[in-house]
Amino acid sequence: MFGFGWGRVGVCLLAGACFAAQSAAASAVHGERLFALEIKPLLAAKCAACHGQNPGVLLGGLDLTSREGLLQGGQSGRPALVPGDSGQSALFLAVAGQAGDLVMPPKGNDRLSPAQVARVRAWIDLGAPWPGDEEVAEILAAADSDRGDAAGVRIATSGGQTDEWTQRPYKPEDIWAFRPLTKPAVPDFPVANPIDGFHRARLAAAGIDAAPRSADLALLRRASYDLTGLPPSPAQARAFLEDGSPGAWARLLDRLLASPRYGEQWGRHWLDVVRYADTAGNSNDYERSNAWRYRDYVIRSFNEDRPYDRFVVEQLAGDELRPGDPEMRVATGFLRMGPWGSAMVPKKMARQAYLDDVVHSVGQTFLSMPLRCAKCHDHKVDPIPTRDYYRIYAAFAATQMAERPAAFLASENLARFDSGREHVRQLRDFATERKAALESKIEDAAREWFAERGMAFVPAGKRNALPDEDKPPRHWGLTPAEEGRLKVRRQDEWIWTRRLERYEPLAQTVFNGPDYIPGNGRKLRVPGKLDASWRPDSTVLDGGSVHAPGEPVNPGVLSATQLPTRYPGVPDPFALPDGLAGRRAAFANWVVDPRNPLTARSIVNRVWAYHFGRGLGATPNNLGALGAKPTDQALLDWLASDFVENGWSIKRLHRTIMTSEMYRQSSERSDMSAVREKDPANRLMAYFNPRRLAAEELRDSMLQLSGELNGEIGGLPAMPEINMDVALQPRMIQFSIAPAYQPSPTPGQRNRRSIYAYRVRGQADPLMEVFNQPSPNDSCERRDSSSVSPQALTMMNSAYSTNRSIAFAMRLAREAPATDSLIERAYRLAFARLPEPQIKRRLADYISAMEASHRSSSPAAAKYPTRITRSLVEEFTGAPFSYEEWLPVYEQYTPDTRASDVSARTRALADFCLLLFNSNEFAYVY
């Protein structure tokens, strides 16, 4: 080991007054110490980026990287520093906000703290000494052994671009997540669950009691939604609510955790973080056929309670660890989750874009440490040098994207392969025929063109090389609209040809080999011959520019963790193997080393955040200095240690959390206003935070209530009905517009759980989008749940919710025909309870009134177009043109039951059902 470790910097608490009485010599020493320990790092962190550190950037002409620069000043012509007189020094006045409009640094969140401003003043008043680099190093070394008041701790890393950065002190609370993970003692309270010990201790310190336990009904819904994303069925509700025995809660959790619905719900959380989609985004938004296999791998892993350390390793390096196992190729699909395309981009930059995305995503996903901030410069606040960024970059520098053979697993759902393939072939043939007709029209015209000039006909494929004057102009013989159509048909043919890959045993995955960026839109296949001796040129890229290779680096890990890799024979403790293969496996093993301080904290905090609406470290994607500080680090560390000690089991973690009294608190308490006065943001979790259902939970719950939910697991993406305007909305892709969205032909196929719905980066399902489903272009750690009016429009008016309300109405009419019992049945299904008599009467009246008024309405039958005309502006001509698109799915389509198919009574019942879907009681979990 290199003597990496935790150093302490001792610094006197500095206040101007304390220096006045000291001798000049002592003042000078203090000034120099102050400069070395505080002022120099401060100037580097807050000022230098715009004032001297970066070539070509010298705002206001002011250089703050040397004393001379300060004395000389900038464009104003006045010195920025008057040694000994802070009141005359523009530097102090600007940071103190005493220079009129001029406040520095300009960004509000970068401003200096009052303590920092006081230090700047003290340093200037001490004569603004500026010792040289050697003296600074001596002061820092001496400070290490001092034990004064802690102004900060130093963290050894692989080293920054500057000494200031390498030596800078950190506030202990900013780098808590890099500290070794130790298991704290549980505070001594008479509680059964250790979580409650920690909770009680913090509440007691604040003089607050825990909220009372929630009613069983609320707990039942809370647990059902948290673990499965679905409401309890009436039978499930009865089983729990009528089970008064002591083990009822534990049995409920066991049942929910054993349900296949559990993996679908928690898989969804993971897919939010990794940015799952079925398409690649970017210019063409091509389908990533078989991406669903990764989605199902994730769901399966949660359902099987695959130990988290294994889950991590498989996603980072499954292919290296078990090369013959097709599931491992699927698992490393994680490394293909980001949006990516190479259209028009120089290959070097397309490659860089991929690796930057992987490095950032790996850090953010598994370590809760986003790394993009260290791409161009050493991290502004976290102990992550740019060197580490490029060492991790090097760990993935031999990783190449490809679709690779991977035999289907016995557990994978291969239903509808034949019908799907047939559907795609039809569409491809439709495009091919039309393309061929246009191409032969060109050839006919060309034949004529050559004949008119008495020249021998040269077929299209051979005309390219001819000089312009010896051949007909491009698209000769086509009308402007036909020019556009030809492009559309060619693109469609390619899209549908690629789509056939869905039915091949392939996985979207990676391989180790030389840099491989095929032309835009080409299939990604492992090239036939791989040069096994190839190694990437790994260097720091200065300023993040692919054109500015800097210092060479070896593959490595995050040095600030102080956790060495297990790579023998190399003096550098944080190095990884540098062969063509094995880099990722070594990296993954380091990530899941039980001593890695970040990994277990990261996942435990994520799981906690999904249960409580907020993490213990409040930003699950970022446990660094900029993330929200942990509300209870001891509890987080206890949970993380316990998690690692007990085999990284996520299901066990759920049980630990959910059997606590803390989790089972009510969302209401009689002394709420007093509690909120003490803790306005509920940081202490003195009551349960209600949450609005996520988009998928809303849709799935509607389907469960209507009795339409198809519980089939996994397989090809399901195609629910989406808003028809959106389904047919033309959207540009390169050269053309994307084919229209076509739903699955039968209700059963459409009514799958939302996690199985086709995710297209360029075309969100508006039902999901309006309820805050995040864009898959960015990792989502926590769903937004703002209430906006378009949600109301969607839930009240859309064909989707209307159709669900009709199906729900038909179900109720079947199961409980009389109005009174029907309302009761509906309440049991929706809310697991009975309605109060008064509201039941009001609802019965409402249903009668609606039925009466619906007798005079005559709903129109729904129409499903099989041919549509679409238009776009053609780039060859600059003018719009239109073309016909075929929607074969609607030729043999089983529509949902529509209003035109049912009686006025059923429509009135549907209105009632729609109210349930729209009610706050349905949309919120308490």
Add this chain to the structure above:
Amino acid sequence: MLFGLGATAGTLAFSDLLAGEDRVPTGPLAPKSPMIPAKAKACIFVVLEGGPGHMDTFDPKPKLRELHLTESVRDPEQVLVEVTAKTYYVGSPFDFRKTGNSGIEMCDRFLHMADPAVADELCVYRGCQAQSVNHPDALYHLNTGSTLGADPGVGAWVTYGLGTLNQNIPGYVVMTELAFPQGGAGNWSNGFLPAHYQGTLLRPTGSPLLDLKPPQWKSREQQRQSLDMLAEMNRRHSRRHPSHDELAARMESYELAYRMQAEVPELVDLSKESAASKDAYGLDDERTRAFGRQCLLARRLVEKGVRFVQIFSGGWDSHDFLERNHSARIRSVDKPLAALIRDLRQRGMLDETLVVCSGEFGRTPDNNRRGGVDANGRGHNADAMAVLMAGGGTPAGTVVGATDEVGNRAVEVVHPLRDLHVTWLRLMGLDDNRLTYFHGGRFKQLSQVGGQLIPELIA
């Protein structure tokens, strides 16, 4: 009482609602004071998707005509479309002339923009540099400040900073010409900002907002009955959960939706516009109708208090047939855009309405052979472009910055796109460094890393 809540209304949670429009709006979209005194109160942002050739519109390069079809030399490190074949210079197919009193140069296909009453309102900025030459990345960059496609649109930042003036219609409205641009709705997303700030797409045909109307078999009267019944259920529910304001906020969103149902169709109904107005915006001509409708709607929306309107003109990506493409594209926007600027001026709105018009990047002075022939078109170029601005505190009748003699690179008043964003916010009274939102462990801002003002663009 506005669209009252029925006879049963009256709990505390609803007392707010009942005051209807008269009360001072609260909530995330309530109007906020600008951070810095500013002229522009609203913005109309016109995106010319695909990247118009600056040297074929507002930045004449006679030198290119001299060099036409001679081989060009490229700097390998310049961010241009990657081509492996030989490249040759392409002279602009269009002639240029000075327009108005200010003498702003425009290609001769602009007939209406050349009217001195319009031309002298313009500020042409030639110093801007983008970053990506890939359409979706570059569109995301122009529209959201980041190439990654997950950040809030400029309009989202502006409504986040300023709120909106009319609480009954969306504060940030988007219209597209025919197809969605590459990158889709990510170009007007709320990104990591709360959903209140998402751009609302106003559709040219059919329902202007998705699901604005109930199914045809439900009457407005029935819907009122349903909303009243829903409110009653929700009030009962709220009594059991008195501590949670979000329940009331959600109930309010239903009432706003109901008001929108009445207001929005009126807003997009152009039938009452005068014949003169329809003619001015080119609504009577097939070639200008689609874009003209967007421009006319943009003016009406701003008049009604919409804070930010973003409209798209598609199909400017001229790799092959520049003359044909740009002639048609210019014709489709020339008259409507001129009408918009003239109309805003005549109504006294231009000084308070910032108009920004730009492609996602400019184009190269050269091209390669395509489809087996010398293609008179151009590639993508992130190092030079022409941005058009008008009103909202921009200096009228000026040209700011310059590109080199072939239009390959900006060489004067050169700024990265983020500086344009910073300046744009400044014109609207917002300080990019203070207009931040904490996300993913960082205070994010439109310019990503902070930028500089471009003082030349502020009158």
